[in-house]
Amino acid sequence: MGTRVDVRDAAVAIGMAAVLLVAGLAGTRPATAGELVGCLLLALAGLSLVARRRAPVAALIAAGVCTVGYQAFGFDVFAIAYLVAVYSAVRAGRRLATAVTSVLVLVALPAAATVSGGADEAFTRARGVLELAWLVAAAAAGEALRQAERRADEAERTREEIARRRADEERLHIARELHDSLTHQISVITVQSEAAVHVAQRKGEPVPEALLAIREAGRQASRELRATLEALRDDGSARPYGLEQIPDLVRQARSAGLAATLTVDGSRVDVPAAVDRTAYRIVQESLTNVARHAGAATATVRVGYRPGAMTIQVDDDGRATPQATPSPGTGLLGMRERVTALGGRLRAEPRREGGFTVHAELPLEPAP
Numbered sequence: 473m474g475t476r477v478d479v480r481d482a483a484v485a486i487g488m489a490a491v492l493l494v495a496g497l498a499g500t501r502p503a504t505a506g507e508l509v510g511c512l513l514l515a516l517a518g519l520s521l522v523a524r525r526r527a528p529v530a531a532l533i534a535a536g537v538c539t540v541g542y543q544a545f546g547f548d549v550f551a552i553a554y555l556v557a558v559y560s561a562v563r564a565g566r567r568l569a570t571a572v573t574s575v576l577v578l579v580a581l582p583a584a585a586t587v588s589g590g591a592d593e594a595f596t597r598a599r600g601v602l603e604l605a606w607l608v609a610a611a612a613a614g615e616a617l618r619q620a621e622r623r624a625d626e627a628e629r630t631r632e633e634i635a636r637r638r639a640d641e642e643r644l645h646i647a648r649e650l651h652d653s654l655t656h657q658i659s660v661i662t663v664q665s666e667a668a669v670h671v672a673q674r675k676g677e678p679v680p681e682a683l684l685a686i687r688e689a690g691r692q693a694s695r696e697l698r699a700t701l702e703a704l705r706d707d708g709s710a711r712p713y714g715l716e717q718i719p720d721l722v723r724q725a726r727s728a729g730l731a732a733t734l735t736v737d738g739s740r741v742d743v744p745a746a747v748d749r750t751a752y753r754i755v756q757e758s759l760t761n762v763a764r765h766a767g768a769a770t771a772t773v774r775v776g777y778r779p780g781a782m783t784i785q786v787d788d789d790g791r792a793t794p795q796a797t798p799s800p801g802t803g804l805l806g807m808r809e810r811v812t813a814l815g816g817r818l819r820a821e822p823r824r825e826g827g828f829t830v831h832a833e834l835p836l837e838p839a840p
Contacts (some may be wrong), residue, residue, distance in 0.1 A: 489518030562614030766790025
């Protein structure tokens with residue numbers, strides 16, 4: 473339970489104390505030596521409401537004791553502070569404690585009023601101060617608002633559950649579509665390339681590098697598709713591919729004839745799952761673009777770690793020049809969207825010395 477006082481509760485408590493004091497000092501009452509104590513109890517009855525939400529039962533008991541007390545000292549003031557405490561306690565769901573405390577207060581008020589006046593007159597005055605109808609009304613208001621808040625919470629939970637269920641159904645639908653449309657075709661490519669390599673090796677013929685690259689690409693596509701389907705069919709929290717698999721991407725690029733190297737700067741740290749996947753996709757897409765479009769002989773991949781962020785940079789010595797305006801394809805757009813979603817920055821442009829560079833900076837903490 474927090475110890476900080478809510479500003480609104482403090483304002484209500486101070487205002488209530490002021491109202492009770494003004495009402496008590498303005499009313500008629502016998503002049504007694506305990507008048508100062510009665511004024512103090514009036515003030516405390518109002519100030520007890522400062523805890524009406526953090527500790528509703530304690531505030532209820534304090535308000536009830538103070539109400540009975542200032543009645544005993546001759547202050548015939550309507551017990552509005554206690555009614556507010558009743559409302560707050562019922563709203564907080566403390567119905568039994570409220571009922572027990574209210575019964576005790578209703579029983580004690582006539583006795584308290586007797587101390588300051590005649591029995592019959594005191595009973596009438598006490599009954600006017602805290603009528604049962606007002607008590608029931610305050611409790612009913614608190615219960616009505618509590619039920620309204622409970623129904624609102626249930627409605628919100630229902631909306632969230634429906635949204636999660638729809639997201640799960642959509643994920644499963646996408647997984648089925650991917651499985652039905654891609655798995656078979658990729659399997660055919662992989663099997664055919666494996667068969668072609670096997671036949672060539674049996675005949676003792678040299679296996680073309682392009683055929684080996686096709687076989688490796690088919691294997692990689694099968695692994696990625698399988699991991700993606702597992703993630704879709706799960707809850708999306710799996711980390712199928714990430715920084716650990718970047719060396720595999722570099723080796724795959726080498727097997728396709730590209731002189732690719734990998735450099736890691738800084739000490740490896742744990743990264744969020746989204747950053748892990750995005751870093752892998754950036755390297756994957758960059759090396760794919762180098763192999764398809766750059767006409768490059770070499771490519772360098774550099775992964776850097778520094779406090780609060782990591783960097784990914786892929787350079788090649790292809791035919792891009794500073795004078796040429798690169799046309800952003802879907803691969804670059806996809807990279808930019810991934811990086812922007814994480815609150816990072818992406819730079820993809822021709823290098824001054826020729827070739828192309830992709831530089832991404834990814835924060836290791838959630839964006840504000």
